[in-house]
Amino acid sequence: MSDALLKVAGMSKVYTQGLLKKRQTFRLEADFEIEESRIVGVMGPNGSGKTTLFELITGSNQPTGGQVFCNGQNIHKVKYRLRDRMAIHYHQSYQVRHFSKVLPSFMLEKPNSQYPYIHLFDEPQFSTQDGYIGFMLDFFKKLRGEGRLVFLCVHPQEPFHIEIMRSMCEEFLFVNAGKVSRASDYDGLLAVDGVRDYLGKLADI
Amino acid sequence: MTESPPLFVAEHLHKRFGDQVVLEDINLSFNAGSISGIMGPNGAGKSTCFNVLTGMYRPDGGSVFFDGEDVTGLAPERIVEKGISRSFQIMNLFDEFTALENIMVATNRVRHGLHRPFWDIRADSEISHKAAEVLAMVGLTGLENSLASDMSYGQRRALEIAVSLATEPRIVFLDEPTQGLGADGRANLADLIGTLQEKFTLVIIEHDMQFLFRLANRISVIHWGQIIAEGTPDELKANEWVRTSELGKMTTC
Numbered sequence: 001m002s003d004a005l006l007k008v009a010g011m012s013k014v015y016t017q018g019l020l021k022k023r024q025t026f027r028l029e030a031d032f033e034i035e036e037s038r039i040v041g042v043m044g045p046n047g048s049g050k051t052t053l054f055e056l057i058t059g060s061n062q063p064t065g066g067q068v069f070c071n072g073q074n075i076h077k078v079k080y081r082l083r084d085r086m087a088i089h090y091h092q093s094y095q096v097r098h099f100s101k102v103l104p105s106f107m108l109e110k111p112n113s114q115y116p117y118i119h120l121f122d123e124p125q126f127s128t129q130d131g132y133i134g135f136m137l138d139f140f141k142k143l144r145g146e147g148r149l150v151f152l153c154v155h156p157q158e159p160f161h162i163e164i165m166r167s168m169c170e171e172f173l174f175v176n177a178g179k180v181s182r183a184s185d186y187d188g189l190l191a192v193d194g195v196r197d198y199l200g201k202l203a204d205i
Numbered sequence: 206m207t208e209s210p211p212l213f214v215a216e217h218l219h220k221r222f223g224d225q226v227v228l229e230d231i232n233l234s235f236n237a238g239s240i241s242g243i244m245g246p247n248g249a250g251k252s253t254c255f256n257v258l259t260g261m262y263r264p265d266g267g268s269v270f271f272d273g274e275d276v277t278g279l280a281p282e283r284i285v286e287k288g289i290s291r292s293f294q295i296m297n298l299f300d301e302f303t304a305l306e307n308i309m310v311a312t313n314r315v316r317h318g319l320h321r322p323f324w325d326i327r328a329d330s331e332i333s334h335k336a337a338e339v340l341a342m343v344g345l346t347g348l349e350n351s352l353a354s355d356m357s358y359g360q361r362r363a364l365e366i367a368v369s370l371a372t373e374p375r376i377v378f379l380d381e382p383t384q385g386l387g388a389d390g391r392a393n394l395a396d397l398i399g400t401l402q403e404k405f406t407l408v409i410i411e412h413d414m415q416f417l418f419r420l421a422n423r424i425s426v427i428h429w430g431q432i433i434a435e436g437t438p439d440e441l442k443a444n445e446w447v448r449t450s451e452l453g454k455m456t457t458c
Binding site (some may be wrong): 084090092093094095096097098121125128129131132133134135136137138139146 | 224225226227229245247248249250339394412414426428429430431433434441444445446447448449450
């Protein structure tokens with residue numbers, strides 16, 4: 001039996017304000033499973049929780065409840081500095097390695113793989129001014145071809161952003177106000193509540 | 206040429222600054238007599254890569270070999286003595302010195318070390334002869350006695366390259382040489398670099414794809430601290446987005 005590449009099981013992250021009287025300011029909930037290698041498009045308004053979701057998947061942010069299994073192993077139980085052997089978060093041009101440490105390292109385990117199966121690209125800078133975008137897209141396909149799971153989070157601003165997402169992504173996640181919806185193709189994504197409002201005129205390109 | 210081992214090899218280079226991993230497992234090799242290009246979008250890690258290759262930064266992991274010798278983490282002046290030289294994106298010329306004197310200081314540095322008074326360097330006919338040769342290589346013959354501050358921007362760029370050649374290197378790294386140059390300046394610089402290929406192994410870091418497509422034998426594209434694409438200019442130009450992008454359209458020279 002092989003494990004799903006990624007299993008996000010009943011995960012939640014709650015941010016609160018106030019010391020004595022706690023008031024909830026933001027709540028993210030996610031529960032989904034992706035069996036095998038693919039390119040997953042992620043969209044959603046600013047502040048909806050996309051980056052938080054990525055941080056929870058790479059183990060840089062601690063969930064309030066639930067678990068994240070990368071290739072069968074709970075990433076939040078792995079030693080901090082070795083979590084990048086499981087999943088990598090790319091923010092714009094850089095790879096981010098920042099971990100909020102909850103437990104001392106000796107209480108955590110080693111990763112069961114040395115090969116990061118999950119790559120999350122958070123708003124890569126796509127511009128048609130130069131040709132670098134082509135190399136980026138080929139790189140996503142290469143990772144996909146190597147059996148990895150690629151998340152591509154783009155905040156569409158121009159028609160070609162939509163075209164790229166339509167041609168590259170094999171399924172979509174829409175993150176809105178802390179809720180994660182899943183769609184198996186672009187038409188399915190458009191049918192998700194809130195997506196048309198979010199995309200506006202770009203929706204029917 | 207592919208039979209002989211590469212002159213310069215970088216293996217598994219890692220570099221991070223705090224939470225940001227700027228280079229992750231970079232592998233590069235440059236053959237003797239070739240022009241290699243490193244390109245990438247701004248902020249992609251190419252300058253850091255360059256600084257690690259040329260010894261300005263020590264990598265957090267990995268090794269750099271020059272002519273079979275491990276030169277990882279050597280001080281910049283040791284690196285220069287080995288025959289590795291680099292230019293800088295921001296020009297480092299002595300404005301109040303003549304073109305020839307700028308070269309002489311660099312030549313002297315490698316041959317005689319730092320502790321020599323300038324009047325003594327200036328009187329050294331062997332060094333001035335060598336410096337004149339270097340100026341000729343970059344097409345600045347006739348401008349030996351011009352003050353660096355009086356030269357045009359393009360000439361200063363050429364002089365900057367001459368300074369990096371003055372240390373008698375075998376491999377020369379050029380950091381964004383087209384910075385600040387217009388179309389004519391770029392064309393002249395490309396011609397100049399073409400002529401240098403006969404004598405030196407060259408590595409050029411450059412944002413301008415067009416410039417590298419024209420010159421380089423092989424190009425590595427760096428982004429997210431990794432090499433995301435590699436190949437000959439023709440192989441890279443075949444990419445659909447490169448063909449249709451604005452820069453791609455200009456790659457006709």
